[in-house]
Amino acid sequence: MKNLYNLKYLALLFSFLVFVSCEEEEDSVTVEQFSIIPSTLNGRPNEVLGCVEIDQRTVSIEVWDHGIIDGDIVTIVANGTEIISTLELDGPDNPTTVNYTFTNNGFNYVALVAQNEGDIPPNTCAVSIDGTQFVLGANLETNGAMNIVVTGYDVYCN
Numbered sequence: 537m538k539n540l541y542n543l544k545y546l547a548l549l550f551s552f553l554v555f556v557s558c559e560e561e562e563d564s565v566t567v568e569q570f571s572i573i574p575s576t577l578n579g580r581p582n583e584v585l586g587c588v589e590i591d592q593r594t595v596s597i598e599v600w601d602h603g604i605i606d607g608d609i610v611t612i613v614a615n616g617t618e619i620i621s622t623l624e625l626d627g628p629d630n631p632t633t634v635n636y637t638f639t640n641n642g643f644n645y646v647a648l649v650a651q652n653e654g655d656i657p658p659n660t661c662a663v664s665i666d667g668t669q670f671v672l673g674a675n676l677e678t679n680g681a682m683n684i685v686v687t688g689y690d691v692y693c694n
C-alpha cells in the first residue's frame with residue numbers, strides 16, 4: 537500500500553515537472569514589440585512592404601509566383617534564417633510549402649531575396665501563411681520584407 541502511495545506521489549510530481557517545464561518554454565519566447573526587419577539582407581536594402589497578423593508561431597507557409605510564371609527564383613528569409621533557398625516559383629496550382637515556427641511572439645519578419653527577376657521584372661512572390669496571403673516583390677537591388685505579428689500578446693501591426 538505504501539509503495540502504491542509513493543507511485544502516485546511520483547506520478548503527480550512528474551506531471552507537475554512536465555507542466556512547469558512547458559510553462560518555462562513558453563515564457564522563454566521573446567515578445568517583440570516593434571519591427572525587427574534589418575536595414576539590409578545579403579548586402580541589399582530591405583524595403584518594408586507591410587504587416588500581417590497571424591494567430592500562432594507554428595505555421596505552414598506556401599509560396600508561388602504572383603505574376604506570370606516566368607522563372608522567378610527566390611530565397612525567403614524569416615528572422616534571419618533562410619527557410620527557402622534558391623527556389624524557382626511555379627504558379628498557384630503548384631505552391632511550395634514549408635513548415636516553420638516563428639521565433640518570436642509579436643514581431644517577426646519574412647523577406648524575399650531575388651535570385652533573378654525571371655523573364656519579366658521584378659521578382660514577384662505570393663505568400664500564404666496559414667491562409668493569410670500577401671505579395672512580396674523584389675529585384676536585384678532591393679529585397680521585399682513583411683512584418684509578421686503573432687497576436688495574443690498585446691502587440692499588433694499598428
Ligand SMILES: [Ca+2]
Nearest residue numbers: 653654656658
Ligand atoms: Ca518575374
